[in-house]
Amino acid sequence: MNKNKKTYRYLVPFYALCLYLKPYLSLIPFHESEWRRRHRRSEEAMATSSPTRFVIFPAILFLIVLIPLYLSPINRNQNILLHLLPTHSNHSETTHQTFQTSSSPSLLPKNDSADGEKMSHVERIEEGLARARAAIRRAIRTRNYTSEKDEAFIPRGDVYRNPYAFHQSHIEMEKRFKIWAYREGDQPLMHDGPSNDIYAIEGQFMDEIESGKSHFLARHPDEANAFYIPMSLTKIVHFIYEPPHYYGKWIPRLVTDYINFVADKYPYWNRSKGADHFLVSCHDWAPDVSALKPDLYKHFIRALCNANTSERFHPIRDISIPEINIPRGKLGPPHLDQPPNKRPILAFFAGGAHGYVRSVLFKYWKEKDDEVQVFERLPRNRNYSKSMGDSKFCLCPSGYEVASPRIVEAIAAGCVPMIICDHYSLPFSDVLDWSKFSIYITSDKIPEIKKILKAVPTETYLEMQKRVKQAYDMLHMILHSVWLRRLNVRLPS
Numbered sequence: 242m243n244k245n246k247k248t249y250r251y252l253v254p255f256y257a258l259c260l261y262l263k264p265y266l267s268l269i270p271f272h273e274s275e276w277r278r279r280h281r282r283s284e285e286a287m288a289t290s291s292p293t294r295f296v297i298f299p300a301i302l303f304l305i306v307l308i309p310l311y312l313s314p315i316n317r318n319q320n321i322l323l324h325l326l327p328t329h330s331n332h333s334e335t336t337h338q339t340f341q342t343s344s345s346p347s348l349l350p351k352n353d354s355a356d357g358e359k360m361s362h363v364e365r366i367e368e369g370l371a372r373a374r375a376a377i378r379r380a381i382r383t384r385n386y387t388s389e390k391d392e393a394f395i396p397r398g399d400v401y402r403n404p405y406a407f408h409q410s411h412i413e414m415e416k417r418f419k420i421w422a423y424r425e426g427d428q429p430l431m432h433d434g435p436s437n438d439i440y441a442i443e444g445q446f447m448d449e450i451e452s453g454k455s456h457f458l459a460r461h462p463d464e465a466n467a468f469y470i471p472m473s474l475t476k477i478v479h480f481i482y483e484p485p486h487y488y489g490k491w492i493p494r495l496v497t498d499y500i501n502f503v504a505d506k507y508p509y510w511n512r513s514k515g516a517d518h519f520l521v522s523c524h525d526w527a528p529d530v531s532a533l534k535p536d537l538y539k540h541f542i543r544a545l546c547n548a549n550t551s552e553r554f555h556p557i558r559d560i561s562i563p564e565i566n567i568p569r570g571k572l573g574p575p576h577l578d579q580p581p582n583k584r585p586i587l588a589f590f591a592g593g594a595h596g597y598v599r600s601v602l603f604k605y606w607k608e609k610d611d612e613v614q615v616f617e618r619l620p621r622n623r624n625y626s627k628s629m630g631d632s633k634f635c636l637c638p639s640g641y642e643v644a645s646p647r648i649v650e651a652i653a654a655g656c657v658p659m660i661i662c663d664h665y666s667l668p669f670s671d672v673l674d675w676s677k678f679s680i681y682i683t684s685d686k687i688p689e690i691k692k693i694l695k696a697v698p699t700e701t702y703l704e705m706q707k708r709v710k711q712a713y714d715m716l717h718m719i720l721h722s723v724w725l726r727r728l729n730v731r732l733p734s
Contacts, residue, residue, distance in 0.1 A: 362463040363512075363732050370466070370728060373413035380409035388412050399677045400708045407672045411717075414724040420457050421465035422450050423503050426472070429480060430495070434473035439646050440523045441567040442546070442715065443475055447521070449716050457720060467517045467727050468509055472496060474522040474530070492526055493533040500537070516540035516730045519723050523564055525642045528552055542726050544719055546644040551664040560722040563668040563715065566646040577630030577654045581706055587612040588659065588694055589632040591619040592647070595640035598661055598684045602638050605688050613691050629654040633702065634680070634694055636661060648679075657705045659694070661687065669718050671725055678708035 360368065380386050386395070386409045396404045396411075426432065432451060434444030449455055450469055459465040474492055481491045500518075504510035510518060519542035520530065527545050531538035531553065540558065548554045548561035594600055594617055606615040615636065619625055629635050635651035637658045643665040651658040658679040660667070667675045675681065682693065697705075 361734065364734050366464070366466060367732060367734070369417045370731075373410075373417055374728060376413055377406055377409045380405045386412060389416070398708065398711075400674060400711060401672060402674050410725065410728075411721060414721055417466070418457055418720065418724050418727075419459035419465045420450060420467050420469050420720075420723075421459045421462040421509075422469040422471050425503060425506070426499065429476050430473060431499075432471050433476060435475050437567050437569045439564055439566045440475045442523050442562060442565055442719075443473055443521060445567070446716055446719060447471055447473065462507065462509060465509075467519060467723055470496070470499065470518060470520040472499060472520060474524045474527050478524060478526065492529050493531065496520070496530045497533055497537065513730060513732055514540045516542075517727055517732070518542065519544060519560075519726075521562070521719065522546075523562070523644075528554060540730075542723060544722065547642045548666040548668070549643045549664050550666050554666060556666045556670065558726065559666075560719065560726070561666045561668045561670065562719055562722075563649050564644040564646045565649045565715070577626060578710065579630045579655060581633070581703060584631055584633045584656075586614055586628070586632040588634040588636055588690065589614045589628050589656075590636035590638065590647075591616040591623075591625060591628070592638075593617065593640075596642075598638045598663070598687075599640060601684055601687050602636070602661065606690065610691065613694075626650075626654065629656050632656050633706075634659045636690070638662070639665065652709055655706065655710050657702065657709055659690070669713075669722060671722060672718070678705050678711075 376387055381403060384405050386392070386405065392408075392412070396408050398404065401407050432447070434447045435441055436444040436448065450458060451471060462468070472495070474496075477492055477495055481495075500510065500515070515538065520527075521544040522530075523546035525547050527543070528547055528549070530543065531541070535553075542558060542560060543554075544560040544562050545554065546562055546564040548556075548559065550556065554561070590602070592599065594603055602615060603617060606613050607617060608615065613636075614628075614632075616623075619628070629650060632654075633656070635647065635654065635656040635658055637645050637647040637651060638661040639645055643662050645662075648658050648660060648668075660675075660679055660681045661684065662681075663683050667673075667681070680693065680697075682690070686693065
């Protein structure tokens with residue numbers, strides 16, 4: 242059937258040409274006697290008709306115009322690209338993965354196929370995603386949203402790259418997004434993760450999805466938009482790591498074995514080449530999951546805290562998530578909401594000498610300035626959380642890896658983060674414009690920290706401090722990031 246359609250595509254322009262030339266075919270001489278006979282019988286027609294050469298020229302022009310228009314991509318199925326970022330975004334590329342040509346998204350699929358059969362599970366899912374894309378584009382165009390219920394929260398303001406796109410996308414996610422968590426595997430390496438300390442987001446997300454309470458959890462894998470690999474890389478390191486024999490070995494091997502197992506058992510990985518599958522981990526070694534077989538993970542979504550673009554992190558495919566330190570018995574860092582006029586400290590940092598960036602920071606600023614207060618060991622008479630609450634800006638240098646829990650701690654304290662890092666893809670940058678509520682510098686600018694902060698106008702600081710206090714549901718933001726990447730994939734029918 243597909244071959245016939247392809248043949249028809251090329252035959253139609255030539256058929257049209259034949260119809261165009263039909264009135265003139267009788268005027269074309271085949272030999273001299275035939276010419277004389279036709280000339281005598283059609284003298285009047287010949288007198289009013291153009292010579293043959295004047296017929297051929299418009300015919301050729303007709304072909305030149307018709308064939309490119311008919312065969313051009315304008316007349317073919319188009320890849321839908323959900324683009325929440327504005328035109329000034331610093332993302333260098335955005336991709337839309339199509340693993341098999343499907344119906345044009347601008348023409349939404351009907352409820353039944355042409356032969357009367359019901360839609361398949363995949364067709365039904367893709368129809369919903371096509372409608373979601375259309376709704377998001379409409380929200381961008383009309384600068385308004387469409388919802389079947391009253392919306393309690395309407396995101397607006399400069400903190401979002403495109404608040405209308407984000408709002409409508411979140412509405413569509415709430416309505417349509419379903420996740421299947423694979424059930425294979427046993428604890429403690431699968432279905433169990435840390436819920437405290439700096440890798441806590443790994444276990445928190447796993448509990449959110451697998452507790453059975455989330456309305457995003459699919460009842461059956463056939464109705465799922467995305468598939469969650471419920472492995473805890475932190476637990477793998479804890480139970481299997483044996484220094485110094487580990488590095489680059491067990492994490493990629495175990496994850497690859499698990500993926501191969503579910504790929505052999507179910508059709509879902511193979512039909513998308515892993516583009517609708519994802520894993521969430523905050524461990525420093527999490528990027529290593531794709532080290533052994535990079536081709537296997539070419540489309541796989543990795544939600545990572547260690548979002549280092551110089552170490553194979555791809556912002557279009559992968560997801561940067563914030564690192565958060567959750568103390569035991571608590572849900573997060575303390576919230577200290579001091580007003581701007583009660584923040585006497587210009588900038589503050591206290592922490593260990595982990596990594597190159599902090600060594601440079603200590604070289605220039607460690608206990609050397611009253612306004613830019615930098616400590617490796619905080620004095621006993623100082624409280625860490627209170628010091629952040631008393632500061633206008635909180636320095637957030639990277640440690641051994643690019644992510645730091647101090648960004649979330651600064652936001653919780655109402656302190657504008659000054660992120661000091663090289664090659665860091667900031668969390669949720671698909672939606673959030675970090676330049677509106679933080680300052681980002683690379684390590685070579687460390688000597689200029691005070692100069693940079695002093696140059697920030699008071700009005701600008703007040704606006705940034707106001708924006709930094711906006712609350713975000715981190716788990717929902719992770720889900721939304723997966724949802725965005727799923728929108729950019731179309732499965733075969």
